[in-house]
Amino acid sequence: MQHGGNVWRAAQAYGVPKERILDFSANINPLGPSPKAMAALQAALADIKHYPEPQAETLRRLIANITGVPESMLILGNGAAELIYALAGVIKPRRVVLPVPAFSEYAAAFAAFAQLEVVLPPEQNFCLDVGQLLRLLQPGDLLILANPNNPTGGLIEPTELAQLVWGTGRAGAWLLVDEAFMDFVRPSRTLLPEVSGHPWLMILRSLTKFFAMPGLRLGYLAAAPYIIKQLTDCLPPWRVNLPAQAAGLASLQDTDYIETTLKLIHRQRDWLAAGLAALPGLRPLPAAANYILVDCRAGGLTAGQIQAHLGPAGILIRNCDNFRGLDSYYFRVAVRSQEENRILLHHLQTIITG
Ligand SMILES: Cc1ncc(COP(=O)(O)O)c(C=O)c1O
Incomplete structure (x- = not known):
């Protein structure tokens, strides 16, 4: 499978x-x-005769409040996977640089683009060599990393994350950090606070894992406002259905x-x-x-x-x-x-x- x-x-x-x-x-x-999400879902069923908010505005506002990322830099998706595919149409990278092993949908979503695979060393538990990665980058490249990585479970050190953000910008490359599993990490190593100051940095989040709703589909991306605008223009409105919006709102507030x-x-x-x-x-x-x-x-x-x-x-x-x-x-x-x-x-x- x-x-x-x-x-x-x-x-x-x-x-x-x-x-x-x-x-x-x-x-x-x-x-x-979350039991609160289940109750919200039940209540939301009565409302499915209405369209949901087209861009999940209320949920987007809550995420902005929780993360400190401005609403203009956030877009919701029908699962994080939808946003990976949509990004391929917007970023159109010269080349995708993909450390592997990694989630297989990155390569699939960017199949139309040149890809450079960097095989991570098993004898070092698949740790990144940040210096080596940065030396490979050329202008217009897109480097995709997951933190924590799936399937290895590895976490990138804060100093290395800082080098990656700085180094990708200096190379004129894009950096997509997939934080689908970051909610499980304490203390968090999220780069969400960095997105505002670094227009080449994009952070992907999923609510389907931590909040146990893969069947409902919910994720978001934080990126520069012009990328968010282009994604919004190319994706259909109402793509996050009404029960998913309700469950997302309840889940994120269920401390x-x-x-x-x-x-x-x-x-x-x-x-x-x-x-x-x-x-x-x-x-x-x-x-x-x-x-x-x-x-x-x-x-x-x-x-x-x-x-x-x-x-x-x-x-x-x-x-x-x-x-x-x-x-x-x-x-x-x-x-x-x-x-x-x-x-x-x-x-x-x-x-x-x-
Ligand atoms: C690293 C990673 N990113 C993104 C996704 C997609 O998440 P979603 O269910 O929100 O589409 C997955 C799903 O397994 C994943 O493992």
């Missing part, structure tokens, strides 16, 4: 009812949506849910990583968000073989063999509840110890 999280296809393939599937393949908050999520993820991530490291032949990589990339080479089984054992038990993991820059000995698991993580570790142990 191209992406994780296809429970529909997995249910068919493994003959397990969708409701019984434990999905570690998509990086979604295991708490599910109890945000705090509970952070506590759960941070505690469970450490617990799951320790459990994985204790299994022979598995090496979890350092993880900054709500998922862990696991190197299973030393155990001798491929990720595909492990996936094939877990599937019939209704447990989905992300086989990472289709990520550029990875091979068949990597899989990724989302951090879920203690009980679910325990079940995953138990099944992995059975497979590995035969």
